[in-house]
Amino acid sequence: MAAPRALGRYLIFGEIAAGGMASVYMGRHLGPLGFCRTVAIKRLHAQFAKDPEFVGMFVDEARLAARVQHPNVVQTLDVVTAPEELLLVMDYIHGETLSRLLKSARTGLDPALASAIMSDALYGLHAVHEAKDEQNHPLCIVHRDVSPQNMLVGVDGVTRILDLGIAKARTRSQVTRDGALKGKLAYMAPEQVRGRPVDRRADVFAASVVLWELLTNARLFEFDDPAAAVHHILNEPRRAPSELRDGLPRALDEVVLRGLAHHPGDRFDSAREMASALESACVPSSDSDVARWVERLAGDGLINRQARIAAMEQLPSTSVEREITRHASHGIRSMLRAILERDERAEAVTAAEEVDALPLAVDPGTTPATRHERVPRWLIALGATLVGAGAAFALVRGAPPESQQLLAAPIATVTIASASAPEVASTPETATVASSAPPISAAPIRKSPTPKPPAADCTPPFYFENGIKRYKRHCFASH
Numbered sequence: 134m135a136a137p138r139a140l141g142r143y144l145i146f147g148e149i150a151a152g153g154m155a156s157v158y159m160g161r162h163l164g165p166l167g168f169c170r171t172v173a174i175k176r177l178h179a180q181f182a183k184d185p186e187f188v189g190m191f192v193d194e195a196r197l198a199a200r201v202q203h204p205n206v207v208q209t210l211d212v213v214t215a216p217e218e219l220l221l222v223m224d225y226i227h228g229e230t231l232s233r234l235l236k237s238a239r240t241g242l243d244p245a246l247a248s249a250i251m252s253d254a255l256y257g258l259h260a261v262h263e264a265k266d267e268q269n270h271p272l273c274i275v276h277r278d279v280s281p282q283n284m285l286v287g288v289d290g291v292t293r294i295l296d297l298g299i300a301k302a303r304t305r306s307q308v309t310r311d312g313a314l315k316g317k318l319a320y321m322a323p324e325q326v327r328g329r330p331v332d333r334r335a336d337v338f339a340a341s342v343v344l345w346e347l348l349t350n351a352r353l354f355e356f357d358d359p360a361a362a363v364h365h366i367l368n369e370p371r372r373a374p375s376e377l378r379d380g381l382p383r384a385l386d387e388v389v390l391r392g393l394a395h396h397p398g399d400r401f402d403s404a405r406e407m408a409s410a411l412e413s414a415c416v417p418s419s420d421s422d423v424a425r426w427v428e429r430l431a432g433d434g435l436i437n438r439q440a441r442i443a444a445m446e447q448l449p450s451t452s453v454e455r456e457i458t459r460h461a462s463h464g465i466r467s468m469l470r471a472i473l474e475r476d477e478r479a480e481a482v483t484a485a486e487e488v489d490a491l492p493l494a495v496d497p498g499t500t501p502a503t504r505h506e507r508v509p510r511w512l513i514a515l516g517a518t519l520v521g522a523g524a525a526f527a528l529v530r531g532a533p534p535e536s537q538q539l540l541a542a543p544i545a546t547v548t549i550a551s552a553s554a555p556e557v558a559s560t561p562e563t564a565t566v567a568s569s570a571p572p573i574s575a576a577p578i579r580k581s582p583t584p585k586p587p588a589a590d591c592t593p594p595f596y597f598e599n600g601i602k603r604y605k606r607h608c609f610a611s612h
Contacts, residue, residue: 137161137445140220141213145174146445149438150230152282154181155191159225159438161445162210171442172210175221182217194297195221197274200264205257207285207295223295227439228287229431231343235281237430241350241378244385246426249417251344253292254284255408258340261294262333262404275331279339280320281346286427288435290420319354323367323395334397337407341392341400344411348374348381348389367395384414 137144144161151157160174181187198209211222231250242250258279264272276283276297283296318326322338325331345353353371356362371393373386388410394400401407411417428435591608 140215140218143172143174143213143220143222144445145176145220147441149173154178154187155221159441159445160222162222169446171225171445173207173223173225175223177219177221179217182219188219191219191221197264197272198297200266200272201261201274201297203257203260204291205253205293206260207293226285226287226293227435227442228285228289228427229434230282231284231286231292232281234286234427234430235346235350238350242347242426243418244348244381244415245418246423247344247347248385248411248415249290249419249423250284250286250292251340251347252408252411252417254279254294254343255340255404255411257292257294258333258336258404259408261297262336273332275333276336276339277325277331278317278320279336279343280317281343282317284343286423288424288427290423290427292423318359318362318366319352321366322397324397326363326366332397333403334400337392337400337404338394338397340404340407341389345371345374345389345393348385349377351377382415385411388414 137146139145142163144163146159146161149157149159155175155177158174158176160172162168162170162172164170177187177191181191192212195209195212198206202208207226208224209221210224211220213220213222241247258276261274261276264274266272274297276294278296279294283294285293285295287293320339320342322331322335325335342353354362354366356365371390374389375381375383375386388407391410392400392407401410591605594608595602595604597603
């Protein structure tokens with residue numbers, strides 16, 4: 134594959150098709166963070182890129198196409214300008230133009246296939262006609278170049294309208310030269326040939342010419358002499374498709390002949406109305422049937438193009454980025470350089486750097502503790518004190534009365550010195566203990582004498598102290 138040409142954010146590869154004003158190429162859109170997309174790039178021929186009228190038409194095409202959002206219209210994505218260069222970036226649709234498919238077909242299409250292809254095209258045309266500007270005002274777009282060359286049938290079985298290069302719109306910035314006919318003469322409506330104002334019904338006429346040719350596999354207005362073609366378009370009656378091909382439904386003749394009427398008022402009022410009539414006259418084939426027809430007629434060419442696309446997509450990303458960086462603007466160049474540097478740093482990470490990223494090492498011989506396992510020393514001390522107090526209380530309740538008297542004596546608190554232990558706020562309970570027995574370092578438990586209540590005062594055998602009922606122990610002592 135030849136080296137691509139870089140322009141802005143795009144790489145331009147091989148040519149897909151060529152026309153009188155522009156050529157279409159395969160291309161790749163390169164975005165940040167490795168984003169890539171295959172696109173179709175329409176490039177205005179160099180001699181026209183210097184002509185203000187053609188440049189205006191090209192820019193108008195992009196502006197108008199951007200206002201049309203429909204599955205039966207090829208989407209325009211971007212416009213790229215450079216010295217003596219003008220590019221229109223569109224969705225890439227894997228398929229073939231209807232004109233090339235018709236050249237490969239030896240007979241007229243099956244009526245159901247023709248109905249499917251043309252109903253798709255008519256719905257796309259209706260979307261073009263109905264487009265509105267940013268203020269929701271109708272743009273009144275008329276395509277003016279409806280022809281098999283501007284209908285793309287994809288391998289998905291869907292037909293799409295493309296190329297609004299000479300479209301007429303209410304807000305069109307460029308005005309064509311006086312007396313110049315725009316479009317293909319063989320598909321022009323009579324009013325367009327006469328140079329009179331046109332509306333959407335001129336596109337309905339052109340679509341009807343295409344439908345006639347699909348059914349008959351012949352040209353309706355094909356003459357060597359343009360003057361003879363003009364005379365035929367303006368004056369001669371139209372022949373029904375069934376006159377050239379047996380077995381066609383009469384309802385199809387009616388649809389085609391109404392669309393080919395000399396006077397616009399005798400045609401369908403809209404492309405959508407014609408599509409509905411066509412579908413009623415002949416049930417269209419499914420998308421899968423159309424897709425098989427496309428693959429049968431254009432299979433080899435589509436396979437070759439798919440191989441070219443695969444080769445494009447398999448280019449090393451770094452070489453593609455460097456090619457873009459070499460031609461890109463300063464902002465894009467800086468962005469891509471940062472991406473390349475980031476990738477190089479990621480690949481250069483060594484084992485030492487990975488070790489440095491680990492948590493700090495612990496002292497040898499110790500087991501590293503998690504954040505939840507590191508218990509402060511002061512909390513350990515407090516827990517030991519509470520455990521000791523609980524054990525003493527249990528002994529008091531389960532011991533004989535004499536032992537209870539001894540164990541009930543005040544217990545001295547023990548303070549565990551710790552340089553890292555914070556002071557614990559005292560509670561009422563701890564304050565009471567501290568007042569009765571000041572803290573000392575580890576010391577034996579001090580016994581206090583057992584209080585002796587009155588000897589014979591056991592009636593009743595209890596008394597109240599601060600509202601608490603207490604029993605007199607000597608009244609229950611064994612003698």
